[in-house]
Amino acid sequence: MIKHIPILVQVSLLASAVLFPLLKKNKATKSKLLTVALLAVSAVFLLISLIDVQQNGAFDYNFGNYESFIGIQYSVNAFSTFMAFFVITLALIIMIFSTKDIDHEIPQGSISQYYTLVLILLFSMVGMIYTNDLFNMYVFMEILSLTSCAIISIKSKKENYLAALRYLVLNTIGSLSVLFGIALLYMVSGHLNMSMMSQSISMIWQLYPTNILIATGFMLTGFAIKAAVFPLHIWLPDAHSNAPTPSSALLSSLVVKIYVFAVYKLLFDVLGKDIVVALGIPTVITVFAASGMLFGSIFAIGQKDIKRMLAYSSVAQIGYIFLGLSLMTEAGLAAGLFHVVSHGLMKTALFLSAGSIIYYRNKRDIRDLDGIGIEMPVTMIVFAIAAMGMIGIPGTNGFMSKLYLSFAVLGAGQPLLLAVILLSSYLNAVYYLPIVISAFLKEPKSKNISMHIEVLPLPMLFSLVTIGFLCLLTGFYPTLVMNFITQAVNIFLS
């Protein structure tokens, strides 16, 4: 029974997504409640699966008991179970927030459709984490890109249609590059199953180095477009800032990370560390990651819209993750994965608190936020915690991921990159600190405001407090996350 949990969770997500349009009365309320309940149950089951893998070890799940060379295979191991649990838990927190916030963002008639889309989105994300088959990954990736565009365009504003179309066009170019790369790898290896592919590639890669290099180039470009690595990030600010707040949080903290996992799988499960180093791929990734860390932050400084600023900040943080990945050491990979988790938590906290400000005061412009900390203390404290994390103040999870990354960089013998990390942290401070300072220390424009807890709906407050607490918890006890990540990295490097 426990062995079937990943697929059961996926099936129940998909089945409920199909069920929502068939509901009759009170569609919106019912689909909200069902989504939250389903995600809570899924999170519990994924936790059981995680504990089971910790105790009894990893295994491969073959669909319909077909042999792995012909059928589809899921690899259920320390990496996939932990990341699936993380994705569903974070999505649960965002969805609890969305139950009240979404009424203000999208037309009443499409609320039930919104939850259908979110569940299909989560279905494909869980699938991409578990899958051990390249073509299966491509199919999940296409479902993911369609639904992630759809949760932007559902807001039915002019800007959203344009942002969604742009995202869709670039996403499709990315998917096609990936498919081309898969075709080239299939040409060389004759398999689509990642483990078997890796076996045959490790035997014959010296015969076809150009072929494998071109394939890796195509696939990395495709994933880089989707994960918004620096020069290919142009779709991200429009898409993430125009989307409804829960969608922004989902897209920024989870969807782009899924493509990071795909890169991990490609480089370490399919090709293997030795071939990647021999082909000279890490250097290329380092250059793009380091430039992204600096330029993403520089672009963010000039923004006036708070959600747009957060979107640009994501570009910089994706740079951190790819920098960790490009070091090709155990510590580097672990730092990258740890930053996936900690950035997911911090960005969710930032987007949700920005969404609460828009919900409560309808203010999006950073210059209007003077004294907002007195009007909305809980929201702004959560914002401040996450902003501190982005800068790297000790006690937050952002500090821990920067610490791990710095040690990894020094361990790999590249002290120049440490300077890039420090400079990028400084730039983060340049645009995050003024918001926190003016929110708490400047006088609000309307004088007669007394300090009290803001009257946000309870689900929104609950999500905000939970996510702020999680940011601090993983900051003080990073080993909670790091234990799992170390095991995951061992899988990639073995």
Add this chain to the structure above:
Amino acid sequence: MNNFLIDLANHINYIAAIALFVIGLYTVLTHSNLLKKVIGINIMETSVFLFFVSIGFVNDGSSPIIDLGSLGKIYVNPVPSALILTGIVVAVSITAYSLSLIIRLYQAYGTMDLDEILAMRSEVNND
């Protein structure tokens, strides 16, 4: 020279696929008409499908239906063709969704030209 031409003729499917891919990418990136962008995406998709199907082809291979009399025959690899069926379904859904977005954009802005839409948006922002 002759060898080069024979090589070219033998790999014409790969060359055609790459050429189509580049033509499609060029169309997507340079045309400002949104409909032409979608057509460009479709050309790119076709090129990848052509490539994928043609790597499964075996010279003198028969269709992969196993019966007792056909032992020892060479078969064409059926897997790429089966995969591309899925790919075509994905391509159709992407086209349908992007066309519906273009219809909505046309209703909102009265034009299908990306440059004109961007110009209108920057006017609104400057006011």
